[in-house]
Amino acid sequence: MNDSRRPSGNYIPLIYTLPRQQLRIFGAPPTKYSKTYALPKHPWGNAADEVFYSMEPGEYQPGKKLDIQKELLPTDASAPLGRLLASADVTDAQLLAYSLHPDHGIRSSAVGNIVRHQRTHRRRK
Numbered sequence: 001m002n003d004s005r006r007p008s009g010n011y012i013p014l015i016y017t018l019p020r021q022q023l024r025i026f027g028a029p030p031t032k033y034s035k036t037y038a039l040p041k042h043p044w045g046n047a048a049d050e051v052f053y054s055m056e057p058g059e060y061q062p063g064k065k066l067d068i069q070k071e072l073l074p075t076d077a078s079a080p081l082g083r084l085l086a087s088a089d090v091t092d093a094q095l096l097a098y099s100l101h102p103d104h105g106i107r108s109s110a111v112g113n114i115v116r117h118q119r120t121h122r123r124r125k
Contacts, residue, residue, distance in 0.1 A: 058100030066097040081106065085113040092119055 014023075024034060042050070057066040074080065084090055085098060090113070098110035114120060 055102045057097070057102055060093065060096040060100055064097075066101060068102065078105065082109060085110055086116070088117070090117070095119055 024030065057068055059065045081098070085095065095110055095114050095117070099107055099114060101107050101110065
């Protein structure tokens with residue numbers, strides 16, 4: 001759709017084919033050219049891509065990872081979490097755990113505070 005709220009682009013042909021059910025995706029019967037096939041396990045990319053885009057936090061120690069299911073707005077939203085990570089009382093484990101958080105902003109803040117607190121002595125092995 002464009003700014004005038006009139007259909008444009010790829011949407012225009014669908015206006016004519018959808019009500020007539022002339023496309024298979026809109027209910028038309030199969031033709032002699034229709035072929036069915038199973039989708040590949042990874043329609044795009046590979047297994048490493050799926051791990052990269054995973055919403056699971058990484059392990060900061062063997063068998064230990066941040067439980068993001070227990071995050072609450074009053075304690076784990078950006079402002080309180082920012083105060084925790086900037087605090088001198090934050091532990092190495094907390095900084096490392098939040099540096100592997102699925103949210104990029106939290107990871108970035110945690111890594112910035114690792115450098116700010118000069119905690120670069122502790123690295124994952």
